[in-house]
Amino acid sequence: MIRVLFAAGDSRWDDWKSPLRTAFAEAGLDCDLAQHHEPSQVDIIVYAPNVPLQDFRPYTNARAVLNIWAGVEGIVGNETLTQPLARMVDPGLTEGMVEYVCGHVLRHHLGIDTQITGQDGVWKPQVPPLARDRAVTILGLGELGGACATALVQLGFPVTGWSRSQKDIAGIRCLSGDDGLTKALKTAQILVCLLPLTPDTTDILGSAAFGHLPAGAVLINPGRGGLIVERDLMAALETGHIAHATLDTFRTEPLPQDHPFWSHPGVTVTPHIASETRPATAAPVIAENVRRAMADEPILHLVDREKGY
Structure with missing residues (x-):
């Protein structure tokens, strides 16, 4: 027994x-x-x-x-x-994360938020680029990050992946190390963070990292709340350097009702549901x-x- x-x-x-x-x-x-x-x-x-x-x-x-x-x-x-x-x-956890990441990457790529809420009766034919012209970077190439990267490549996105240790995944530009991180951020029109939370990754996304992103980049974080310096993200959103942040995990959960993320027009909050x-x-x-x-x-x-x- x-x-x-x-x-x-x-x-x-x-x-x-x-x-x-x-x-x-x-x-x-x-x-x-x-x-x-x-x-x-x-x-x-x-x-x-x-x-x-x-x-x-x-x-x-x-x-x-x-x-x-x-x-x-x-x-x-x-x-x-x-x-x-x-x-x-x-398998279920991986499938759920792939669905969440691909769904929100496509949401931002296609401009679906504007189509739903921002038209106000005005005909605005804003055609998005093809996926091949929208560079995506994924931080973290473990089981979840690697699966998401592979799925996005299959949708046509050029994907760069960064991890602390060098990986080799077919179809993915894989980088590592501090220089690799900077290179990965500089091409990230859409940035997805799936890193584990460790002493080395805590606060990895702060003002320095955000400064490397292209102007108007989008951040999607279904990883861990402690990866992001919240005040630096808010500052980048206020200047428009980051156009939008879709956040699924937070330093304090549930996210307090008075937290500024709830009311900021450039933030989408999902309640830690990316994958269960x-x-x-x-x-x-x-x-x-x-x-x-x-x-x-x-x-x-x-x-x-x-x-x-």
């Missing part, structure tokens, strides 16, 4: 218990999935960082902590966590990692503690 502790929050239990039990059964795993187990008897912890469990020292026999989110910035620095930590990479971990598609990923952990095989999507993701 494999004792699996579901430590991802009471509010998620009803949505997750059935898909997990089904995935365990289909994988041939005899699992006792519960919200409460004696800590010393727990084999696997299914986890979300915003829960009461923050001290992992009692879980002396746990073979892995399996995060249900892609982001691990809320747990990776926990010094009591000595067990292997895996982040979530699953869906139990139906994520449960088989967790089941596979449970199988691997119990068989002493390499765990998928293992977090590099030094890199922070």
